[in-house]
Amino acid sequence: MTIALDPTRDLDDQRTISISPLVSPDEIRRAHAVDDAAVATVRAGRNATVDVLNGDDDRLMVIVGPCSVHDPAAALDYAQRLACKAADLDDRLHVVMRVYFEKPRTTLGWKGLINDPHLDGSFDVNTGLGIGRQLLVDISSLGLPVACEFLDPITPQYIADLVSYGAIGARTAASQVHRQLSSALSMPVGIKNGTDGDVQVAVDGTRAAAASHVFPGMDRNGHAALIQTTGNPDCHVILRGGSVGPNYDEASVDAAAALLAKAGLPERIVIDASHGNSNKDHNKQVDVVDDVARRIAAGERRVVGMMLESFIEAGRQDLTLGRADDLVYGKSITDACLDWATTARQLDTLAAAVTARRGAETAR
Ligand SMILES: O=C[C@H](O)[C@H](O)COP(=O)(O)O
Numbered sequence: 001m002t003i004a005l006d007p008t009r010d011l012d013d014q015r016t017i018s019i020s021p022l023v024s025p026d027e028i029r030r031a032h033a034v035d036d037a038a039v040a041t042v043r044a045g046r047n048a049t050v051d052v053l054n055g056d057d058d059r060l061m062v063i064v065g066p067c068s069v070h071d072p073a074a075a076l077d078y079a080q081r082l083a084c085k086a087a088d089l090d091d092r093l094h095v096v097m098r099v100y101f102e103k104p105r106t107t108l109g110w111k112g113l114i115n116d117p118h119l120d121g122s123f124d125v126n127t128g129l130g131i132g133r134q135l136l137v138d139i140s141s142l143g144l145p146v147a148c149e150f151l152d153p154i155t156p157q158y159i160a161d162l163v164s165y166g167a168i169g170a171r172t173a174a175s176q177v178h179r180q181l182s183s184a185l186s187m188p189v190g191i192k193n194g195t196d197g198d199v200q201v202a203v204d205g206t207r208a209a210a211a212s213h214v215f216p217g218m219d220r221n222g223h224a225a226l227i228q229t230t231g232n233p234d235c236h237v238i239l240r241g242g243s244v245g246p247n248y249d250e251a252s253v254d255a256a257a258a259l260l261a262k263a264g265l266p267e268r269i270v271i272d273a274s275h276g277n278s279n280k281d282h283n284k285q286v287d288v289v290d291d292v293a294r295r296i297a298a299g300e301r302r303v304v305g306m307m308l309e310s311f312i313e314a315g316r317q318d319l320t321l322g323r324a325d326d327l328v329y330g331k332s333i334t335d336a337c338l339d340w341a342t343t344a345r346q347l348d349t350l351a352a353a354v355t356a357r358r359g360a361e362t363a364r
């Protein structure tokens with residue numbers, strides 16, 4: 001008998017070490033099912049986000065939480081504090097917690113809880129997907145809506161039903177794959193300006209994601225599939241500063257609003273107080289919040305939301321792979337964060353700005 005040899009065997013998989021089974025979205029969804037409280041939170045969280053974006057709700061949206069989740073227990077501890085504060089300020093702020101599992105790295109580094117949940121380079125993605133989903137169920141069950149950055153185009157099938165706000169990061173704003181993905185997502189999506197400060201790329205992304213697309217993806221059973229989308233009308237720009245400097249000031253908002261108007265898009269903008277707007281110095285986020293709050297109090301309506309990087313402890317720490325036990329509890333292992341006490345004060349500042357704006361509008 002002649003054995004047919006694969007004629008391309010020396011042309012394929014030359015740099016692949018292994019290909020192993022990935023758990024299906026349905027298996028993960030069944031193992032970490034939503035409860036009624038979580039469903040109600042996501043529904044209300046998405047509706048409120050859309051209303052704030054469209055100006056039908058005059059509250060300010062605040063997307064606040066750790067740069068990345070590395071310790072689900074600490075993230076839940078933070079969520080419990082934030083849920084209480086959010087309830088107190090609910091008449092003026094629509095608070096959504098950053099629960100970010102996927103980190104886009106400038107070069108190399110730990111890529112987040114889904115990619116490496118044991119923080120040791122073992123890349124147990126099948127476990128990471130379950131841990132991530134369960135945390136989203138637990139936080140949503142507290143009544144706190146969550147925000148995630150979507151980086152890998154397959155990941156949303158495992159978690160997107162629990163997400164009230166999606167983000168596309170500065171490093172992927174120009175990516176067609178991420179624009180197609182955004183066109184499919186069931187929640188509003190913020191698209192960041194580029195790391196070089198280019199805002200046009202986010203405006204282009206917002207337009208592209210609003211359109212219908214057809215692209216390869218994965219269905220709930222984990223099978224390769226062709227996906228056709230309606231387009232997402234709730235995408236918008238996030239100003240995060242860049243290598244040329246910050247862009248949270250009034251002139252930068254004017255410039256971004258002009259680009260949106262030229263593209264025929266609504267002038268609605270979220271300002272990220274961290275990243276290029278704080279030069280990654282967490283203390284500077286306070287200055288950004290104070291400045292934007294002052295403008296909101298004076299009547300600014302184009303800025304519909306703020307993003308803050310915040311955790312229990314201030315600053316950041318380095319992770320040594322395999323040494324997670326050495327980490328300080330509640331402190332970021334990616335970008336530096338505000339501590340909880342400062343965060344609570346900044347939320348009060350933003351709420352007071354909304355009160356002042358309402359007062360000024362009533363007086364007019
Ligand atoms: O928000 C997180 C980081 O800014 C982003 O993932 C890039 O991080 P890095 O420059 O440390 O790789």
Ligand SMILES: C=C(OP(=O)(O)O)C(=O)O
Pocket residue numbers: 067100103104149168169170171192240275
């Ligand atoms: C990675 C992030 O931000 P950016 O894409 O703006 O760097 C983030 O918000 O976690």
